[in-house]
Amino acid sequence: MNIYDFKANDYLGNEVDLSIYKGQVVLIVNTATRCGFTPQYEGLEALYEKYKDQGFVILDFPCNQFLAQAPGSSEEIHSACTLRFGTKFPQFEKIKVNGKGAHPLFEYLESQNEKGKVKKVKWNFTKFLIGRDGSFLGRFEPTCKPAELESPIVEALKK
Numbered sequence: 001m002n003i004y005d006f007k008a009n010d011y012l013g014n015e016v017d018l019s020i021y022k023g024q025v026v027l028i029v030n031t032a033t034r035c036g037f038t039p040q041y042e043g044l045e046a047l048y049e050k051y052k053d054q055g056f057v058i059l060d061f062p063c064n065q066f067l068a069q070a071p072g073s074s075e076e077i078h079s080a081c082t083l084r085f086g087t088k089f090p091q092f093e094k095i096k097v098n099g100k101g102a103h104p105l106f107e108y109l110e111s112q113n114e115k116g117k118v119k120k121v122k123w124n125f126t127k128f129l130i131g132r133d134g135s136f137l138g139r140f141e142p143t144c145k146p147a148e149l150e151s152p153i154v155e156a157l158k159k
Contacts, residue, residue: 002134003028006105007140008009008061008094011074016092018105024055025131025156028109030097031062032124033080040125041085043146048089054157055132058089061106063097063128066124097121112136114129131156 003026004019015065027047032038062077064070070077074093081087083117098120109128110118125142129152137156140149 001108001150002136003105003108003130004134006108008059008095008103008105011091011093013074013093016090020058021059024057025051025153026130027056027058027153028105028119028128028130029058029060030095030106030124030126031044031060031081032064032066033062033077033084034071035066035069035124037070037123037125037142040071040089040142040146042082043051045085045087045089046151047146047150048087051153051157056153056157060089061093061097061103062091062094063121063124064094065096065098069124107130109136109139113139127158129153132159138154 004022006018007015010016020036044058062070077094078091081091095103106121110120113119124138124141127140129137131137
C-alpha cells in the first residue's frame with residue numbers, strides 16, 4: 001500500500017485519484033490559515049515553484065481539528081491561500097487527520113514511521129515526504145521550516 005491507493009476531494013469537491021502523482025516527489029501537508037505556522041505557506045510555495053518542473057508537488061490538506069485554525073469552507077480557504085500567499089500547488093477539501101472521520105490517507109501516513117506504531121498528527125503543518133515510487137521517505141513536524149526540506153526533496157528528486 002502507498003499513497004497511490006487513495007482518493008481525496010479537491011477544494012471544489014471533485015474526486016482526485018492520488019495515482020495521478022505517480023512518478024513525482026510528493027509533500028503532503030495538513031494546513032490551517034489561522035495558525036502560528038501559517039506563514040510556512042510562503043516557503044512551501046517557494047519550494048513548489050523551484051522544483052515543480054523537476055517532478056515535485058505539494059498536496060495541501062486544510063484541517064480545522066487543532067483549535068479551529070482553519071475556519072470557513074474549502075473554497076474560502078483556497079481563496080485565502082491564493083490571495084495571501086500566492087499558492088499554486090494542489091489544495092484539497094478540509095479534512096480530519098485524527099480520530100473518528102479521519103481521512104484514510106492520513107491514517108495511512110500516521111502508520112508510516114520507523115517504529116511501526118501509529119504516530120498521530122499533533123498540529124497543523126505536519127509534513128510527509130513521499131518518493132517517486134510512492135514510498136514513504138519521512139515525516140517532518142510543524143516546527144520544521146519548508147527551507148529545511150530542500151535537501152531531502154532534492155535527494156528524492158535524484159532517484
